[in-house]
Amino acid sequence: MTCFCSSFEDYPAVRGIVEPDYRHTALSIVQLQRSPFRSLVECEAVAKASRKAQGRVQFENPAGLTQSPNYSQLALVSAPRLILSGTQVSYGYQDSDARLAFQRLAKALEAGGSSVKDIAFASFYPLSSSIAEQVRRIRFEFFDKQRPPAATMQPFEGLPAMDAGFAVDVVAIAKAAAANAILLFELPMPRREPNARSAGRTMALRRIPQSTRATGQGSQAMGEKTTSVVNG
Numbered sequence: 001m002t003c004f005c006s007s008f009e010d011y012p013a014v015r016g017i018v019e020p021d022y023r024h025t026a027l028s029i030v031q032l033q034r035s036p037f038r039s040l041v042e043c044e045a046v047a048k049a050s051r052k053a054q055g056r057v058q059f060e061n062p063a064g065l066t067q068s069p070n071y072s073q074l075a076l077v078s079a080p081r082l083i084l085s086g087t088q089v090s091y092g093y094q095d096s097d098a099r100l101a102f103q104r105l106a107k108a109l110e111a112g113g114s115s116v117k118d119i120a121f122a123s124f125y126p127l128s129s130s131i132a133e134q135v136r137r138i139r140f141e142f143f144d145k146q147r148p149p150a151a152t153m154q155p156f157e158g159l160p161a162m163d164a165g166f167a168v169d170v171v172a173i174a175k176a177a178a179a180n181a182i183l184l185f186e187l188p189m190p191r192r193e194p195n196a197r198s199a200g201r202t203m204a205l206r207r208i209p210q211s212t213r214a215t216g217q218g219s220q221a222m223g224e225k226t227t228s229v230v231n232g
Helices: 008-018 095-111 129-141
Strands: 002-005 028-031 041-044 046-048 057-060 074-077 082-084 088-091 119-124 150-153 164-173 182-184 220-223 226-228
Touching (some): 002 008, 008 028, 008 041, 074 119, 088 095, 129 150, 129 164
Parallel strands (some): 082 182
Antiparallel strands (some): 041 226, 046 220, 057 074, 074 220, 082 164, 119 164
């Protein structure tokens, strides 16, 4: 489980809320920004599902959680093969820059045997609220509006490029069966000559622990916006 916090001062309260129900869960706390404009805590987790998904991926919005047309609260996955993308960065702040990032993501997924329509979970890292609104406006030019994936999106402090607006990485369902349960790969950052800051860089993958990896015998659940607000 990873909880994104506005301040590390929230750590004792977050730990006190999480531990009674998730005693054996590895907990990571990430402070989003140095000087946040509001107090919040948002948690995401990967767990073994107690029931099999209907189809390769099943999206759900349990009662009592926020209902939104833009994302699902849970993604139940039973596909034998998943793709964990590397991070695609939007260089610049125009809508055209955002579309280029989604287009690069689409090409990478296609090369791995998937597509943007098969995304189960997406993580967005915008650097401002206005960029977050840009992502909300543009993502369904690529994602499936009728079956929105689970997602996390909160403003972050920075990205590995001075002209970055946001970044995105995803977990997607592979179309073709394979012997390996999960395909992992890195996406190279595009070269921006003569800007040497981003040339040749790659982004690290977030790896799902072995105990929660999908196999042909089980499912895994990916949740989004399991949110607790601390101090307001």
